[in-house]
Amino acid sequence: MLKKLMILAASICMASQVNAASSRQDLQDRVDAAKAVLDQIMTAGDKGIPLGILQQATCVAVVPGMIKGAFVFGAQYGQGVVTCRTGHGWSAPVFIRLAGGSWGLQIGGQSTDLVLVAVNEKGFQDLLKNKFKIGANASAAAGPVGRNGEASTDWKMSAELLTYSRTKGLFAGIDLDGTSISQNNTDTDTYYGQEYPFQTVLKGNVAVPQDSVAFVQTVAHYFIEAKNQ
Template sequence: MKRISSIVTAAALCASATLSFAQGDKPKLDERLTAAKNVIDEIMGTPDKGIPQSILAGASCVVVIPSFKKGAFVVGAQYGQGVSTCRTPQGWSAPVFVQLAGGSFGFQIGGQATDLVLVAMNQQGLQDMLKNKFKIGGDAAASAGPVGRNAQAGTDWKLNAEFLTYSRSKGLFAGIDLDGTVLSQNQDDTRSMYGANVPFEVVLGGKTPVPDTARPFVRTVAKYFVVSKENH
């Protein structure tokens, strides 16, 4: 009987610690959502140097990996943490927390951390986003995205690229080669936000309500990534 009581007590303590940890993580996640919103606002605040309208209108999913401060990424290990949302028939989905790791490039240019934006451009890109983990350039074809309001991209990205990739550092916004990096769901952060380990595809499929603290980010994506009738 004592043993059962001890097990129950230990389980309760473990659950309490987990809940405490999740609650303690929440401010960090809220900060990441705010940073991701700001990245989109700042990029689109200069349309002549931002993402072309045709790409905004055709996007299936958007991933934003903001840099919180100088030296935020560990070279050779986990490069960055970010958030993702996908277009659904009801609007843009609640966000999933993601991490980007691997690759042979550095995110830091002269010690300055870099913001990253990945845009899924077709149904295959969307399906790849719904996987729990995939390699960019392997599981999902990617190209450095064109920049500027009137940018005329080649036909390769229209025909082949499932993802268009961008970087911003020291005010410079341009396409970037992210081949070899692995994008995956951050399950711990997802659990902290939603209270359970909700599957990637459930959230991005629009089956999870958007948390209050995530609404500014989702609304900002919806504001810019609109489907234009002129482009369809």
Template sequence: MAAAVVLAVCSFPPGVNARQESDEARRVREAITVFGEIMAAEDKAIPRAIVGRAEGIAIFPSTIRAGFIVGGMRGRGIISARNEGRWSAPAFLTLTGGSFGLQIGGQAADLILVITNRRGLENLVANQFKLGADAAVAAGPVGRDAQAATDLQLRAEILSYSRSRGLFAGVTVNGSTVRQDRDANERFYGKRLETRQIIFGPAPGAPTPVPLWLDVLGRYAR
């Protein structure tokens, strides 16, 4: 399954190659790869009990972690929300500051945020949102432990995960600021759109590779 996801992500539309593709489209493709690969490893994946009830999923591929033990982060990602059983088109976000887990200078990691309730989602798509301050954030469980997933969901509005050098685990994220990336939204959709308009409003036009992103969300987080 993971191989199929990667193959689909690496396939470009006729007349388009990787060099011609926009930064925003690449960001979506990278998020597809990250989520598809993680969820395909069921014994080490985010439990289906979590993603199946998630209100939103945000992925920041190749987030740069600076410093050792305590350091800042810098990343760009996307978020989609579940509306009446359907996943929205992605909106673009940036992530700065804060830290998570044991860090080695300059190391990149994929960061995944699973939003468990509507309040957490509303907070996350505000103009500026600080993880751990504006909503309860906890390291998410991995694997098939549905009971642990349920217990954590009762306490946290956002569950956080990190994948680095092939290792995937729940991580504690503190102090990072998430902001709307309005410029990326405009470049991708061709008009000025707020994050709320994209994930809560009528679906905007879906540039490539949005259908692939919605497909992988539907496959693992239905």
């Protein structure tokens, strides 16, 4: 009975966040926070994402402040932004949701920044889906960290997405199996002031809004830096 009550309470809490409407300013704050997270990670010297991985990137997703909480039943929920590489640069951003849960003897809560890097065409196609689950519908691996981290793993053979987390300043690869990623069409439409399919935006057929140029340029900067290393 207690287990059911805990699951119900966590579900209600998560549902309230999912259904809460975001204003245009809320979404701009999310885009700005994503840029800040990426800058902080990539300027962390030998503790950031290896440049060799960014050379392979087809899309980059940043989820600032994903909330993880637990009281026996664990739940996690976050909202983020995605940009993908196109034939003429990086795309305008779209908005996504991440949600997952776990059961175990646990208590506490924390806020975690997440970065997901799609490293091939399959990873790009995953992000065009309305919803998919890591580990079931898309293969992912905890991404290596450090300037030469990409040399010690077989991620090129097995993963479509590389996943990272940063909690309290500690940056590392993370296992996100069981986490669902879904398109946030409502937020995307609110940000652009009209309806755009994810595929249209991520394939570069929508101009980058002035307010999100800084985020997109930040992703492009680190991608070009990786290519030129």
